[in-house]
Amino acid sequence: MNTEEKIIEIKGLTKKFKDVKAVDELSLNVYKGDIFGFLGPNGAGKSTTIRMLLTLIHPNAGTIRLFGKPLNEERALILRDVGAIVEKPDFYNYLSAYKNLEILSRISGKDVSSNRIMEILETVGLKERRASKVKTYSHGMKQRLGIAQALMHDPDLIILDEPTTGLDPQGMKEIRDLIIHLRDEKNKTIFLSSHLLSEVEQIANRMIIINKGKTVVEGHVQDLLNSAGLKVTFEVDDLDSAKHLISQSRWDNKIESITNNKLIFNLSSEEIAVLNKYFVENDILVSAVIPTKSLEEYFLKITVDTV
Amino acid sequence: MMTELIKIELYKIFKKWRTYIGFIAIGLLVAIIQTAMYFEGQKSLDFMTRNLQDSFLFVGNLLNGFFISYLILNMLTVHIPFLIALVAGDLLAGESTAGTYRILLTRPVSRLQVLSSKFIAGSIYTFSLILWLAIVSLGIGAILFGYGELIVIKSSTVIIFDRNDVLWRFLLAYGFAALGMSVVCSLAFFFSSLVENAIGPIVATMAVIIVFVIVSAINIDVFSSIKPYLFTNYILSWRLIFSDPINTSKLLNAMLILLGHIVLLYGVTAFIFKRKDILS
Numbered sequence: 001m002n003t004e005e006k007i008i009e010i011k012g013l014t015k016k017f018k019d020v021k022a023v024d025e026l027s028l029n030v031y032k033g034d035i036f037g038f039l040g041p042n043g044a045g046k047s048t049t050i051r052m053l054l055t056l057i058h059p060n061a062g063t064i065r066l067f068g069k070p071l072n073e074e075r076a077l078i079l080r081d082v083g084a085i086v087e088k089p090d091f092y093n094y095l096s097a098y099k100n101l102e103i104l105s106r107i108s109g110k111d112v113s114s115n116r117i118m119e120i121l122e123t124v125g126l127k128e129r130r131a132s133k134v135k136t137y138s139h140g141m142k143q144r145l146g147i148a149q150a151l152m153h154d155p156d157l158i159i160l161d162e163p164t165t166g167l168d169p170q171g172m173k174e175i176r177d178l179i180i181h182l183r184d185e186k187n188k189t190i191f192l193s194s195h196l197l198s199e200v201e202q203i204a205n206r207m208i209i210i211n212k213g214k215t216v217v218e219g220h221v222q223d224l225l226n227s228a229g230l231k232v233t234f235e236v237d238d239l240d241s242a243k244h245l246i247s248q249s250r251w252d253n254k255i256e257s258i259t260n261n262k263l264i265f266n267l268s269s270e271e272i273a274v275l276n277k278y279f280v281e282n283d284i285l286v287s288a289v290i291p292t293k294s295l296e297e298y299f300l301k302i303t304v305d306t307v
Numbered sequence: 308m309m310t311e312l313i314k315i316e317l318y319k320i321f322k323k324w325r326t327y328i329g330f331i332a333i334g335l336l337v338a339i340i341q342t343a344m345y346f347e348g349q350k351s352l353d354f355m356t357r358n359l360q361d362s363f364l365f366v367g368n369l370l371n372g373f374f375i376s377y378l379i380l381n382m383l384t385v386h387i388p389f390l391i392a393l394v395a396g397d398l399l400a401g402e403s404t405a406g407t408y409r410i411l412l413t414r415p416v417s418r419l420q421v422l423s424s425k426f427i428a429g430s431i432y433t434f435s436l437i438l439w440l441a442i443v444s445l446g447i448g449a450i451l452f453g454y455g456e457l458i459v460i461k462s463s464t465v466i467i468f469d470r471n472d473v474l475w476r477f478l479l480a481y482g483f484a485a486l487g488m489s490v491v492c493s494l495a496f497f498f499s500s501l502v503e504n505a506i507g508p509i510v511a512t513m514a515v516i517i518v519f520v521i522v523s524a525i526n527i528d529v530f531s532s533i534k535p536y537l538f539t540n541y542i543l544s545w546r547l548i549f550s551d552p553i554n555t556s557k558l559l560n561a562m563l564i565l566l567g568h569i570v571l572l573y574g575v576t577a578f579i580f581k582r583k584d585i586l587s
Contacts, residue, residue, distance in 0.1 A: 051585065051586075054412075054413040055412070055413070056408070056412055056413065056584070056585035057584045057585065057586070058582065075415070075417070076415040076416070076417065077415070078415075079413060079414060079415040086409040086413065087406075087409070088406070090405055090406030090407055090410070091407065091410065092319065092405065092407060093405065094322055095319075095322060103315050103318070103319075104410060104414065106315065107308065107311060107411075107415070107416050108414060108415070109414070109415035149410060
């Protein structure tokens with residue numbers, strides 16, 4: 001799935017608005033076949049970065065290479081293979097969904113047939129409403145149309161800025177499934193900006209967290225989660241004995257909270273088995289071990305630490 | 308790609324309701340003037356020629372379609388610029404307001420191509436508005452009044468053109484008017500590149516025209532040195548075409564100045580637009 005072919009290569013990207021640095025020497029790499037999560041709190045510089053990736057905003061410094069080519073010099077060639085949603089989905093409201101796509105397809109640099117437009121409208125569930133003017137669409141429908149315009153010309157790189165905003169849970173799942181399908185079946189590379197951290201956790205294989213325009217951390221999602229540590233819940237038969245046992249041991253400083261029959265620890269993945277063995281050896285029956293890890297907690301920890 | 312972009316821009320222009328306001332307004336304006344002239348035109352003509360009637364005998368149909376069309380063309384600087392600014396001011400700012408730059412400028416077309424296609428489409432709209440003016444003025448004029456000699460009354464001269472000598476002058480005058488209105492289109496287009504809503508460019512364009520027209524009309528020395536630089540002074544230079552002989556050097560000079568304005572305004576707009584950060 002993941003090769004070493006760089007699809008996006010950003011080096012030292014900087015953008016200032018008057019005296020405020022929205023993006024500050026940002027560097028990142030996205031490889032072919034990645035679903036790359038792009039995370040950061042509001043105002044972190046995510047949208048500015050995406051706009052620079054699409055030449056909507058001119059950087060003050062730094063370089064962007066897409067598909068190994070310099071974006072500035074080979075913009076037209078590069079953008080033929082890029083599909084994008086940038087922030088909220090806006091269209092020509094006085095035109096139908098089909099006409100919007102038809103207009104955009106004519107300047108996509110690729111041969112997009114009317115059959116292809118119908119196919120993509122069907123994929124996003126808008127085929128029946130294709131003739132309706134966009135001004136009659138709900139936000140969720142516009143979001144689906146946004147996805148359609150990003151995919152209709154079959155681009156290799158798909159940049160999605162909050163693609164599930166405004167969708168109901170079923171719609172969100174469909175889009176997540178579609179993104180995974182695009183990566184697994186069509187070998188597409190996805191650059192996914194989302195405020196739904198669980199979304200990134202579920203589908204991204206690599207990610208970056210930025211704050212105040214700077215990289216906080218970048219890497220494989222699993223590695224980052226592991227390095228953040230695990231929150232593990234142990235359900236035991238005898239809570240008092242277990243509490244006593246723990247208070248006499250080195251595990252005392254690993255315990256986070258105790259509720260009902262549950263003891264919650266902060267552990268590394270290697271420590272789970274060791275603690276479980278320790279309980280059993282001391283005649284405390286463990287009925288369940290529930291590891292929970294959350295990108296959201298990690299994200300909050302990381303971004304709060306950098307403020 | 309340019310042809311495709313121009314077609315798209317024209318499609319977008321002519322799919323908007325506001326585009327037709329200009330055509331409807333001109334249709335109504337011309338119809339109202341022609342109706343008024345149908346009932347009161349002879350009185351107006353008599354009033355205009357009152358000082359000449361003692362010395363000359365006017366025969367034939369002077370209150371004809373050509374005369375009415377000539378009067379209507381004189382109203383050009385007052386009404387039509389607003390109708391042009393209504394569409395041209397929206398060409399760039401409208402995309403900002405709607406947020407559609409994000410889908411338009413992320414396609415493999417250059418900003419200059421997008422800008423040029425919009426400018427050409429705006430110019431085509433301007434030409435069609437003038438063509439519409441020509442059709443309704445001359446067309447309805449012919450039906451209501453028929454055709455005859457054209458009397459042109461200037462401050463110190465009266466010229467009567469033979470009916471066979473008039474049509475080509477009108478065609479040339481409408482062409483010149485289209486050039487003058489293209490300056491208005493370029494001005495609104497320029498303002499449109501600066502802001503993110505279409506109201507500003509429309510108001511700014513009209514403000515510039517009104518100020519220039521007022522400055523041109525005030526005969527004081529302070530203003531006389533700047534008057535040659537005001538494009539509004541040249542918009543009505545189509546009147547030179549209704550002279551005999553035509554002062555071609557003055558006419559060409561006016562055309563070049565108007566063309567210069569268009570090139571300059573387009574150049575500045577392109578400079579701004581290429582460097583603009585799309586934040587909408």
